Amino acid sequence: MKFIKNHLMFILPLMAILLGIEFYLVFDRTTNSYEKGLKEGYSMLVVTNKPMELSVFKALNRHISNAQKIKRESIVSEIAKGVSKSSSKEILASLPYFYNVGLDSYLSTSGLNKIKADLEADKNIKKVETFGSSYSSSYRLFSFIKFTLKLFIVFMGVVSLFLIIKQMEIWKYAHKERMQVMEIFGAPLMLRSGVLFKVAIADAFIATLLTSAIFLYVKFQWAANSGIDVMMENQEELFRLSDIAILLSSALLIVVIAVYSVVFSSKGVEE
Amino acid sequence: MSNVINASHITLAYDNGEKEIIKDASFSIKKGEFVFITGPSGSGKSTLLKALYGALKPTEGSLVVGGLDLASVGQSKLQELRTHLGIIFQDYKLVNEWTVAKNVVLPLMIAGYSVDVQNTQAQRLLKHVKLSEHADKYPLELSGGEQQRVGVARALSKNPVVILADEPTGNLDDYSSNVIWDLMENACQQLDTTVLVVTHKIPTIFSLPYRHFIIESKGVYEVH
Numbered sequence: 001m002k003f004i005k006n007h008l009m010f011i012l013p014l015m016a017i018l019l020g021i022e023f024y025l026v027f028d029r030t031t032n033s034y035e036k037g038l039k040e041g042y043s044m045l046v047v048t049n050k051p052m053e054l055s056v057f058k059a060l061n062r063h064i065s066n067a068q069k070i071k072r073e074s075i076v077s078e079i080a081k082g083v084s085k086s087s088s089k090e091i092l093a094s095l096p097y098f099y100n101v102g103l104d105s106y107l108s109t110s111g112l113n114k115i116k117a118d119l120e121a122d123k124n125i126k127k128v129e130t131f132g133s134s135y136s137s138s139y140r141l142f143s144f145i146k147f148t149l150k151l152f153i154v155f156m157g158v159v160s161l162f163l164i165i166k167q168m169e170i171w172k173y174a175h176k177e178r179m180q181v182m183e184i185f186g187a188p189l190m191l192r193s194g195v196l197f198k199v200a201i202a203d204a205f206i207a208t209l210l211t212s213a214i215f216l217y218v219k220f221q222w223a224a225n226s227g228i229d230v231m232m233e234n235q236e237e238l239f240r241l242s243d244i245a246i247l248l249s250s251a252l253l254i255v256v257i258a259v260y261s262v263v264f265s266s267k268g269v270e271e
Numbered sequence: 272m273s274n275v276i277n278a279s280h281i282t283l284a285y286d287n288g289e290k291e292i293i294k295d296a297s298f299s300i301k302k303g304e305f306v307f308i309t310g311p312s313g314s315g316k317s318t319l320l321k322a323l324y325g326a327l328k329p330t331e332g333s334l335v336v337g338g339l340d341l342a343s344v345g346q347s348k349l350q351e352l353r354t355h356l357g358i359i360f361q362d363y364k365l366v367n368e369w370t371v372a373k374n375v376v377l378p379l380m381i382a383g384y385s386v387d388v389q390n391t392q393a394q395r396l397l398k399h400v401k402l403s404e405h406a407d408k409y410p411l412e413l414s415g416g417e418q419q420r421v422g423v424a425r426a427l428s429k430n431p432v433v434i435l436a437d438e439p440t441g442n443l444d445d446y447s448s449n450v451i452w453d454l455m456e457n458a459c460q461q462l463d464t465t466v467l468v469v470t471h472k473i474p475t476i477f478s479l480p481y482r483h484f485i486i487e488s489k490g491v492y493e494v495h
Contacts (some may be wrong), residue, residue, distance in 0.1 A: 178366045184324065186353030187381045 009170070010200070011207045013163035014254060018211040018247050020153045020160070022239070025246065026215075027149055029237040031142075035106045038138060043068075043100040044112075046119060047127040051097050061118040063103050063111065070098035096126055106142075164258055171196065172262045179263070193263040200259045204251035211247055215239040274335075275433055275465045276300040276323065278491075281332035281342075283315065283322050288330045292318045295332070296491035298484060302432075303463040305456070307473050310486035316469040319486065320437050323467065324356055325349045337432060354382055357426030357464075361438035363418045365410040371421050372397065372406040378429040396424040401450065416447025423454050434458060436468045452477065 046057075046067070057064045076092045083091070103115070116128045175196055182192045219238040223231040231238075276299060283293040292315040300306055310316050321327040322334055325341050334341045339352050357378075365374045372393040373380075379389050397403045400420040402413075410418050419439060426434055434455060440448035456479050458464040473483065483494040 177364075178368065181364050181366055182377070182381070184326070184353065184358060184364070185378050185381055186350040186356075188347075188350055191381060 006167075006170070006174075007199075007203055007206075009167045010164065010203050011210070013160040013167065014203065014207040014251060015211050016160035016163075017157050017254065018207055018251055019214070020157045021250055022211060022215055022243060022247060024150070024153050025243055026238055027146075027153075030234045031146055033234060033237065035142070038142070039103060039106045042106075042131075043102045044115070044131065045127075045129040046099045046101050046125060047129075048097045048099065049124045049126060052099070052124065057099075057101060057119075060122055061115045063105065063107060063115060064101055065104040066102040068100040068102070070100060072097065108143075164254065168258050168262050172265060175262070189263065193259060196259045196262060197256075200255035201252065204248070204255045208244065208248045208251050212239070212244050215243070273302055274299045275302045275304075275337060276467070277333075277335040279333045279335075281322070281329040281334050283318050283327060284330050285318075285327075291489060293486065293491065294489040296489075297332075298491055298493065300465060300467065300482070302465055303459065304465055305459045305479050305481040306465075306467045306484065307481055308467065308469045308484045308486060308491075309471065309473065312471075314486040315489070316486055317437050319491070320435050320467070320469050323433075323435055324353060324358055354378065354429070355432045357429070357431035357434040357458075359419075359422050359426045359434065359436035359439045361441045363410070363415075363422045365418055365421055365425075367410050370407050370409060371402065371413070374410065374421055375424045375428055377425055378431075382429060392428055396428055399427075400424045400454065414447075416443045416450075419443055419447060420450060420454075423451050427454065427458055430462055431464060434464055434466045436466070436470075438470055439468065440470070440474075448474070449476075 051069070052067070054064075054067045057067045072092060072095050075095065075098070076088055079091070101119075107115075112130050116130050119125050119128045178195075179192045216239055219235060223235050223238055226232065278299070279297050280295050281293065281297070282291060282295060284291040296319075308316055308319065318327060322329060322341065323336055325336075325344065329342045332342070337352055337355060339348055341349070344352070366377070369377075372390075375396050376384075376389040376393045379392055384392075393406060394403070397406050400423060402417060402420055402424070405413060405417065410421065413421065423439065426436075436455065439451050439455075443451070452474055455466050455468070456477075459466045459479060473481075485492050485494050
């Protein structure tokens with residue numbers, strides 16, 4: 001019972017850290033695709049005096065990734081219904097040029113204002129409409145959710161790390177006597193700490209396995225049957241096989257650091 | 272005969288040299304000698320023993336054990352030296368989560384002997400200290416005297432060059448004390464092992480010739 005308790009006291013906080021790491025990975029992947037959707041769905045309207053190439057827009061601001069010309073003929077056909085052909089031509093000649101301008105990333109409102117200012121500095125650009133208010137509310141909500149979740153993950157990681165350190169203190173106490181006796185009889189560091197390493201590495205594997213199992217369940221059972229669109233659409237992002245490698249390496253790194261801290265702080269033979 | 276231990280003007284102290292226990296002591300011990308170190312409580316007997324297995328470095332002087340100056344030796348050399356020492360403690364210092372047999376063969380395990388050799392040695396040594404039937408028990412299941420016999424068996428398991436014993440019979444009954452003194456006498460006589468025993472009192476029945484040092488007023492003096 002004591003043996004199981006000792007292991008659980010190490011495995012659970014380690015799992016909490018691994019869950020935090022996996023949450024971060026999943027969150028990063030899903031928000032990236034959401035961000036991509038927001039970015040792709042957004043464009044600003046630019047009105048110019050003369051036709052402009054994409055390279056000219058890019059020269060004005062590096063965040064501009066595409067510029068789609070809006071056909072003026074269709075605008076004229078709408079506003080010049082019942083007007084003679086020659087009058088239509090005159091209207092067409094006097095109309096400015098319209099562009100839907102897309103960006104390479106999802107920028108903050110200040111970034112958006114900077115683009116607007118850069119574009120309006122060009123004498124050939126008459127007007128820039130960024131649709132800033134709707135953009136800003138989406139961006140703020142998105143940033144807030146992102147920040148809150150990251151804060152929660154960091155908090156969870158810190159608390160778990162403290163629990164691991166606490167458990168290490170118990171391990172240190174439990175193994176101190178044996179390690180000191182072995183040291184007195186000349187055992188090298190690796191032999192003295194061999195048992196601790198074996199136990200900790202086994203715990204790292206167990207914690208990785210359990211964390212992976214939770215996310216595999218979420219991916220294949222819960223998300224698939226949840227009926228929540230965003231979950232079903234992003235099912236692939238919920239857990240990847242490469243995540244197991246990331247989780248295992250993180251777990252091993254944590255336990256190696258933890259065991260070494262115990263081993264070095266247990267050097268009690270010398271006064 | 273060559274000196275196995277050679278102390279030259281050593282000072283032993285705690286608290287970064289502030290609390291001196293032994294000051295400017297010099298002595299030497301040859302191979303195969305049996306030595307008793309006595310002195311009042313708190314005089315520094317155990318401190319001297321600690322210094323002899325490298326757990327406390329002299330703040331001054333040189334302390335050479337098995338050809339290594341412990342005042343300046345590195346960690347790996349010190350580990351190597353310790354594998355040639357057999358150390359016996361008053362509080363036994365057995366690993367309580369290990370069986371008696373595993374405790375006995377700890378020095379062999381550290382030296383990398385095979386499990387077969389370890390098992391054979393464990394049986395032989397436990398028979399020697401009259402504890403064969405307790406091989407699979409754990410130290411806390413044994414009496415104090417039995418635990419100390421396990422400690423002695425462990426110290427003897429790799430035929431050490433030097434045995435260092437700190438009050439080995441301090442709290443033991445006569446039977447266990449006699450067994451332990453016999454074992455150490457045999458090691459000294461038959462294997463030419465140097466034995467250095469820190470004790471309050473030299474046993475009344477002791478058949479081997481021995482040297483006697485006393486620690487007094489921070490000095491180490493030989494009693495002739």
